[in-house]
Structure formats: C-alpha cells, structure tokens
Amino acid sequence: MTLSQNISDYILRNFGREYLENYLTYIQSSSNTYIRLSPFFNSDETIQSLKNYGVQLKQVENIHFAYQVIEGSHLIGKTLDFILGKYYIQSLSSMIPAMILNPSSNDKTIDLCAAPGSKTTQLAEMMNNKGTLIANEISPERVKSLVFNVDKMNLVNFGIIQGKGELLNQIYDNYFDKILVDAPCSALGILQKKNEVSNWWNENRLNSFTELQTRLLVSAIKMCKVGGEIVYSTCTLSIEENELVLNKILKKYPVEIIEIKLPIKSHNAFTQYENEKLDSSIQKAKRIIPWEINSEGFFICKLRKIEKTEKSEIKRLNKDNIQLVDPKSSKIKDKLKILSEYFGIDEVILSKYKYLIKTNDIYFVEKNFESPSLSNFMRIGSKLGSIEKRGYIQLHSLAAQIFRNSITNNIIELDIEQLKIYLKGGTIKKDFSTTGQKVIKFRNDIIGTAVASKDGLKSQFPREYRTQEIIVK
Ligand SMILES: C[S@@+](CC[C@H](N)C(=O)[O-])C[C@H]1O[C@@H](n2cnc3c(N)ncnc32)[C@H](O)[C@@H]1O
Structure with missing residues (x-):
C-alpha cells in the first residue's frame, strides 16, 4: 500500500514526523472487523449462532453492542443472521457519531449524508424503530445501498430523500431535534481500507470539501430547532475540514459546542492552525487517531443551537400526492383485517403503523413518523x-x-x-398439502414468504438478497 507525496507532505507539515511514521505503519496494517448487534434480536442467541459458524467475537469495552471479530471475518457478511439483520458490519469509530447524537424516539431526527446507512440504521435502532428518522443522500447509486441496508435491518421509522443536503433547509425550517452531518470528506482516516484516496488527494480537493461541509452544516443549523443538537463528523484528519469548518461556523451562526465524552480513546481538537488562534471551545470536539484504537480515524463534534435562525426561504412544495393513511381508513381497513386473520397478526400490532398506498404496493411506517411534505421522499417505511x-x-x-x-x-x-433452495428464489418441489401464501420459518427464525401450490413451494425471498452468498450452519 502506497502513500502519495501530497498526503505525506500534508501530514508531515501539519502533524510532524512521528505522526507520519505511525500513519504509514497504520495504512500498511490490515484492518479489524467489527459488528454492531441489533437490539431487536436476542444478542446471546446471535453470538451463539455466529460461534456455530466458527466466528469468534470479543465485546468492545464500554460499547455493549459492539464486537470485534477475532476469527472468521471472511464469514461475517455471508451468514443467514447477517441477511436477517441481526447485526451490521461497521467500523468501531463509525459507531461513535450516532452514540454521541443519542436520539430518542421522541426526537425528530435527520441524517443528512446517509449512504450506505451505517449510522442511519444505528440511529433507527437507538430510536427503538419509532418516531421520525429522515435519511438523505445525494447519490442515486449510493441510495440503493442505503435502501438495502435499512430494509435488511428491519426498520420502519424512516423516510429516504435523495437530494442535496445543503438545500433541505428549504423544506425543513427550525424543525429537527437531532441532526447528523456525517460529511463527505477527504477520507484520510480510512486510507487503510480505501487506498485509492491516495490517487486523487490534493489540497484543491480539500478546499472543495470544506466548502461543501460548511454548506451542509449551515443547512443543518437552519433545520435544527433551538435547543436541538447537531453532530458533525468526518472520517478525515485534516484541520481544514474539521476545526476550520467549525471555526467559520461559530463566527456566524448561533450554535455552541457541547462537551462530549467518547467511549473510546480520543484527543481534544486543535485550537490553533499555523499562526491563527481558533475559537477555544473547539477543543471540546474530538479526534480519534486510527492506530490508537485499531479502527478508522474520525473527527466528532456536537453542537447545540442557541437561537432561532432567520426563516429560510421555504420551497413551494408540490401538493402532496402522497398520503399516509390510518389503519382505520376505509382505504386499507378491510385489507388489514384479512391480513391479520390470515397470518394471525394481532390487529393491535397493525394499528401501530401508518400506511402508504402506491398503486398496488403498500408500505408501512411507524405511526409517529411525520414530515411537512411527503412528496420529496423516494421511500417511506418498509414494504x-x-x-x-x-x-x-x-x-x-x-x-x-x-x-x-x-x-x-x-x-x-x-x-x-x-432452505437453501428457498434462499436462491427456487421452488421446493414437494406437496405441503396446503395452498396459498405462507410464511417461512427455519429453526427459530422467520425468513420470508412463499406461495404453496400442489406443484411445490415457490420462494418469494427478495431478489436483491438472492444474489448474496448465504451460508447456513
Ligand atoms: C461519509 S459518507 C456517509 C456515510 C454514512 N453516514 C454511513 O455511516 O454509512 C458521505 C455521504 O455523503 C454523500 N454526499 C455528498 N455530497 C452530498 C450532499 N451535497 N448532500 C447529501 N449527501 C451528500 C456522499 O455520496 C456519501 O454517501
């Protein structure tokens, strides 16, 4: 693995020789794998099941849901438990921003730069799959991975917008309680895994990132309620994209930096850059040094909005042609009743959601999900x-x-x-002496649905999961 001259010069100039040497050793080393256990499943059972696959885990100190994969990391993305959303593969440092934002189900929350959804899925879990979580992502390609992951993790309290985060304040003004700005950045903290960064990294690119980061943060501040909180994080080490962005923001916008305590080793951020003294409160932001924790390099800062911002020019929204309907609505009531009787799902359970009918497809979202406009979403809730x-x-x-x-x-x-036939989308050629739609169970897990006829049982396991290699033990 090589380090470009641009990066090496930058690190030497800003952090010194010892730091550069540590950095070089770090990028040559192999990365550790970590997983985050879903709170919606029994953790002991998930750990035991992974053991049966030959995966050995070690719990991370101070983070009860995080485990380092000691053995079997090549298996971790292929187990049935993985595809059922019992855990999520995520670097240790990447778990920290959501922990610091710490949203509850009562907080209207937005994740401004969300794909592929590591932090969105974690935020949704912290909100106990309730309330309003909006995930925005600019890239249509990356939105696909976001959708895949929120679906895989069994989430129902979210809506996905595909758009520019810096423009969302035209829809949401002084609206959110909690905002995550996990900004696009020059990625110096993740070079161990993404060596291609070395090919394009230069200080011009750095400057264009700082402009975008500032615009995203300004938009977040405008969208935040007074008293609401914003976490700004990057996976880069540069001072320009971290401390200097904050220094600019603090001069112009009504936010203060809040003291935070990270569950892993970190350092106070810098308050000086070359000869310039920065706002002294920036030291409350934290730097995670990759080689000190065997994970990625990160920068994390928590801000609180202290005064109302001037009302943004609110975009005239198209009249919503999308409507979330109550389970008692005549549009859906009878259909839910039949579903409830057929599968024995208690109607009380189905009444915990609102429903979205899109031609022949029905989506469901936690009943407290709300947004002033729904027309800007490419997806609300689960199918x-x-x-x-x-x-x-x-x-x-x-x-x-x-x-x-x-x-x-x-x-x-x-x-x-x-099950192996089922997971590949095939037909199990056996007469199960029953017909109609069925729910498929394997050991203690519900895997999906299928249609039984006298010819056999036709799998309805989703197409996007069939292409994955799934090992069952
Ligand atoms: C650091 S990554 C986010 C990682 C994500 N939070 C996670 O934990 O999985 C930054 C993301 O911001 C997206 N992005 C870039 N410019 C954006 C913009 N103007 N508005 C919203 N998202 C943007 C990128 O496509 C990228 O997916």
Whole structure:
C-alpha cells in the first residue's frame, strides 16, 4: 500500500514526523472487523449462532453492542443472521457519531449524508424503530445501498430523500431535534481500507470539501430547532475540514459546542492552525487517531443551537400526492383485517403503523413518523406487500421478518436443504398439502414468504438478497 507525496507532505507539515511514521505503519496494517448487534434480536442467541459458524467475537469495552471479530471475518457478511439483520458490519469509530447524537424516539431526527446507512440504521435502532428518522443522500447509486441496508435491518421509522443536503433547509425550517452531518470528506482516516484516496488527494480537493461541509452544516443549523443538537463528523484528519469548518461556523451562526465524552480513546481538537488562534471551545470536539484504537480515524463534534435562525426561504412544495393513511381508513381497513386473520397478526400490532398506498404496493411506517411534505421522499417505511388480483395483501418477505413475533398462522418450517433452495428464489418441489401464501420459518427464525401450490413451494425471498452468498450452519 502506497502513500502519495501530497498526503505525506500534508501530514508531515501539519502533524510532524512521528505522526507520519505511525500513519504509514497504520495504512500498511490490515484492518479489524467489527459488528454492531441489533437490539431487536436476542444478542446471546446471535453470538451463539455466529460461534456455530466458527466466528469468534470479543465485546468492545464500554460499547455493549459492539464486537470485534477475532476469527472468521471472511464469514461475517455471508451468514443467514447477517441477511436477517441481526447485526451490521461497521467500523468501531463509525459507531461513535450516532452514540454521541443519542436520539430518542421522541426526537425528530435527520441524517443528512446517509449512504450506505451505517449510522442511519444505528440511529433507527437507538430510536427503538419509532418516531421520525429522515435519511438523505445525494447519490442515486449510493441510495440503493442505503435502501438495502435499512430494509435488511428491519426498520420502519424512516423516510429516504435523495437530494442535496445543503438545500433541505428549504423544506425543513427550525424543525429537527437531532441532526447528523456525517460529511463527505477527504477520507484520510480510512486510507487503510480505501487506498485509492491516495490517487486523487490534493489540497484543491480539500478546499472543495470544506466548502461543501460548511454548506451542509449551515443547512443543518437552519433545520435544527433551538435547543436541538447537531453532530458533525468526518472520517478525515485534516484541520481544514474539521476545526476550520467549525471555526467559520461559530463566527456566524448561533450554535455552541457541547462537551462530549467518547467511549473510546480520543484527543481534544486543535485550537490553533499555523499562526491563527481558533475559537477555544473547539477543543471540546474530538479526534480519534486510527492506530490508537485499531479502527478508522474520525473527527466528532456536537453542537447545540442557541437561537432561532432567520426563516429560510421555504420551497413551494408540490401538493402532496402522497398520503399516509390510518389503519382505520376505509382505504386499507378491510385489507388489514384479512391480513391479520390470515397470518394471525394481532390487529393491535397493525394499528401501530401508518400506511402508504402506491398503486398496488403498500408500505408501512411507524405511526409517529411525520414530515411537512411527503412528496420529496423516494421511500417511506418498509414494504408491507402488494395488492393481488382479489384485493388481498400479499405479504412481503421483509414485512414477515418484521412481524416475526406476531405471526401465528400459515407458517411452513423448512429443513436446511429446502432452505437453501428457498434462499436462491427456487421452488421446493414437494406437496405441503396446503395452498396459498405462507410464511417461512427455519429453526427459530422467520425468513420470508412463499406461495404453496400442489406443484411445490415457490420462494418469494427478495431478489436483491438472492444474489448474496448465504451460508447456513
Ligand atoms: C461519509 S459518507 C456517509 C456515510 C454514512 N453516514 C454511513 O455511516 O454509512 C458521505 C455521504 O455523503 C454523500 N454526499 C455528498 N455530497 C452530498 C450532499 N451535497 N448532500 C447529501 N449527501 C451528500 C456522499 O455520496 C456519501 O454517501
């Protein structure tokens, strides 16, 4: 692994020779793998199941849901537990910004730069899958990975916008309680995994990042309520993209930096840059040095908004052609009743959501999710299913996973060989002496749905998961 002259000169000039030597050793070393256990599953069972695959884990000190993969990291992205969303593969440092933002289910929360969703999924879990979590991402390609991950993690309290974070204050003014700005950056903290950064890194690129980071942060400040909190994080080490962005912001906008305590080793941020003295409160922001914690380099700062910002010019929104309907609405009530009876899902469970009908597809989102406009979302909540010819709801496999603790009827248990066919989207050629849509169970897990006929059981396991190599032990 090589380090470009540009980076090496930059590090030497700003941090000195010893730091550069440590940095060089760090990027040559292999990276550690960490996972974050989902709170929606029994952690002991997940750990035991991974043990059966030959995966050995070590709990991270001070972070109860984080584990280092000591052995078996090549298996960790291929297990059935992974595809069912029982854990998420994420670097240790990347888990810290969401922990510092610490949203609850009552906080209207936005993740401004969200793909591929490591922190969105963590925020949703911290909010206990309730309330309003909006995830925004500019790149259409990367939005796909965001959707894949929120779906995989069984989430129902989110909406996804594909747009420019710096313009979202035209929709949301003094609105959110908690905002994460995990900004695009020059990535010096993750070079160990992303060596290609070395090919393009230069100080011009650095400057264009600082401009975008500042615009994103300004937009976040305008979107935040007074008293609301913003976490600004980057995975880079440069002073320009971290301390200097904050220094500029503090001069112009009504925010203060809050003291934070990280659960892993970190250092106070700098308050001097070349000969310039920076705002002294910037020392409350933290730098995570990659080689000190065997993970990625990060910068994390928490801000509180202390005064109202001038009202942004609110974009005239198209009249919403999207409507979230109550489960009691005549548009959906009967369909939910049939679904409830067919699978034995208690109606009380189904009443905890609002529903979105898009032609023949139905989505469901936690009932407290709200936004002044819905037309800007490319996705709200999870897919419940599709309306089939007779007007009934065909349950989606991911919805079956979400309702796993409530489904009592029309379940078929598979053995391991049948499961392998199911996961590839095939038909299990056996007469199960029952017909219609079924929910598929393997050991203690609900895996998805399938349709039984006299010819066999046709898998409805989602297409995007079938291409994944899944090992079952
Ligand atoms: C550091 S990554 C985010 C990682 C993500 N928070 C996670 O934990 O998985 C920054 C993201 O910002 C996106 N981005 C770049 N410019 C943006 C903009 N103007 N508005 C919103 N997102 C932007 C990039 O495409 C990239 O996906």
